[in-house]
Amino acid sequence: MRAFIFDLDGTLVDTVYPHVVALQQALSEAGVEVPAWLVHRRIGMSGGLSARALAREIGRTLSPAEQDRVQHRHGQIFLELLPSRRPLPGARELVHWLVENHVPFGIATSGRRPDIDASLAALDLPPDLVVVSRGDVLRAKPEPDLFLACQERMGVRREDVYVVGDAVWDLLAARRAGMLSVGLLCGGYSLEELVQAGALRVYRDPSELLNSLDELGVGGRAPE
Amino acid sequence: MRAFIFDLDGTLVDTVYPHVVALQQALSEAGVEVPAWLVHRRIGMSGGLSARALAREIGRTLSPAEQDRVQHRHGQIFLELLPSRRPLPGARELVHWLVENHVPFGIATSGRRPDIDASLAALDLPPDLVVVSRGDVLRAKPEPDLFLACQERMGVRREDVYVVGDAVWDLLAARRAGMLSVGLLCGGYSLEELVQAGALRVYRDPSELLNSLDELGVGGRAPE
Numbered sequence: 397m398r399a400f401i402f403d404l405d406g407t408l409v410d411t412v413y414p415h416v417v418a419l420q421q422a423l424s425e426a427g428v429e430v431p432a433w434l435v436h437r438r439i440g441m442s443g444g445l446s447a448r449a450l451a452r453e454i455g456r457t458l459s460p461a462e463q464d465r466v467q468h469r470h471g472q473i474f475l476e477l478l479p480s481r482r483p484l485p486g487a488r489e490l491v492h493w494l495v496e497n498h499v500p501f502g503i504a505t506s507g508r509r510p511d512i513d514a515s516l517a518a519l520d521l522p523p524d525l526v527v528v529s530r531g532d533v534l535r536a537k538p539e540p541d542l543f544l545a546c547q548e549r550m551g552v553r554r555e556d557v558y559v560v561g562d563a564v565w566d567l568l569a570a571r572r573a574g575m576l577s578v579g580l581l582c583g584g585y586s587l588e589e590l591v592q593a594g595a596l597r598v599y600r601d602p603s604e605l606l607n608s609l610d611e612l613g614v615g616g617r618a619p620e
Numbered sequence: 621m622r623a624f625i626f627d628l629d630g631t632l633v634d635t636v637y638p639h640v641v642a643l644q645q646a647l648s649e650a651g652v653e654v655p656a657w658l659v660h661r662r663i664g665m666s667g668g669l670s671a672r673a674l675a676r677e678i679g680r681t682l683s684p685a686e687q688d689r690v691q692h693r694h695g696q697i698f699l700e701l702l703p704s705r706r707p708l709p710g711a712r713e714l715v716h717w718l719v720e721n722h723v724p725f726g727i728a729t730s731g732r733r734p735d736i737d738a739s740l741a742a743l744d745l746p747p748d749l750v751v752v753s754r755g756d757v758l759r760a761k762p763e764p765d766l767f768l769a770c771q772e773r774m775g776v777r778r779e780d781v782y783v784v785g786d787a788v789w790d791l792l793a794a795r796r797a798g799m800l801s802v803g804l805l806c807g808g809y810s811l812e813e814l815v816q817a818g819a820l821r822v823y824r825d826p827s828e829l830l831n832s833l834d835e836l837g838v839g840g841r842a843p844e
Binding site for chain 1: 634636637638640641644655656657658659660669706708709805806807808809810811812813825
């Protein structure tokens with residue numbers, strides 16, 4: 397029986413672009429000026445890691461206190477930009493179908509509670525769903541810890557798991573965890589970037605994934 | 621003598637991501653809910669064209685009045701998000717070098733005045749520079765009109781022009797205009813997307829372009 401572990405931001409909820417604008421602004425306030433496209437390509441790592449990597453890219457280092465400050469402002473600006481969360485096309489339907497068909501799934505995100513609560517609420521998830529977030533593990537993506545913790549808590553075998561993510565960091569972490577992965581374009585990476593990071597298959601968004609489950613050996617859904 | 625025609629947003633100024641968030645929000649207010657990654661892939665066409673194409677993507681049509689409203693709100697929200705403009709890395713240095721070395725260049729943008737004035741001001745351009753904007757031609761990118769009008773006003777031959785842009789719409793329009801093109805990654809498209817759209821070469825940003833001018837037969841700059 398196959399199982400799914402989903403990333404959250406950019407995979408199930410449409411939050412990547414406001415996150416980019418918010419993190420770029422938070423970094424700018426800390427004196428770190430990085431162009432938005434580089435922020436986009438770092439989002440999906442943990443907030444701390446991406447801020448550090450982006451600062452290093454322009455030859456700066458951030459003290460732990462500066463990192464905390466950037467992370468805090470990132471969260472604040474993000475909330476101002478996006479008071480409500482939009483599920484990506486088909487995300488709620490996909491969740492519903494997996495529940496109805498007893499396919500095990502969980503969520504593993506580099507985000508932190510309570511930042512992620514509004515996104516989880518927008519998805520109409522089952523109350524007992526396994527959700528592993530940044531605070532639950534020592535090391536975030538691209539380390540495999542989030543996916544391994546999620547798989548263990550779900551009680552499935554890692555060789556049965558498809559990790560579904562929009563960022564290359566999801567797919568790289570999945571490979572390091574010994575799991576197959578599926579890429580989604582709806583976080584703004586290109587097909588080639590996701591394939592090069594090891595995706596078994598790439599779909600546009602959760603809607604196309606839902607209609608392609610047969611390709612992944614997760615059967616039963618008739619084409620619409 | 622080679623000449624350059626530059627796109628503006630995402631090519632010389634770091635404005636793509638706030639534009640995505642602003643246009644998505646403006647469309648949402650008009651009842652058109654499209655995910656941000658699709659907005660990103662349409663930005664760079666004219667505002668009217670991209671709004672129409674995005675609405676069609678979800679099976680909606682926009683009346684001319686609705687299109688005007690979306691465009692107006694897009695501009696308003698964009699200004700709230702980004703009161704000041706950041707030149708992309710190397711943009712000002714590239715402009716300076718071209719001026720110093722008497723290499724002809726101009727700007728051709730799908731943006732409109734006065735929306736683009738702050739971006740132009742941030743670049744420290746020569747006062748007599750040829751700038752062709754949306755209001756100057758009948759049809760915007762991916763039609764070739766903007767580039768052809770710019771080339772004519774610059775008084776150069778189209779076979780001598782490199783169009784420099786971050787969006788596939790720039791590169792497709794350049795090909796239709798009979799011009800070579802150079803892609804830049806700093807608008808958030810991937811290398812493969814830009815190559816597939818016909819870019820002769822792809823660089824990270826204006827800074828890498830400036831340090832690679834020899835590759836394009838625009839000579840004289842010593843490596844840094």
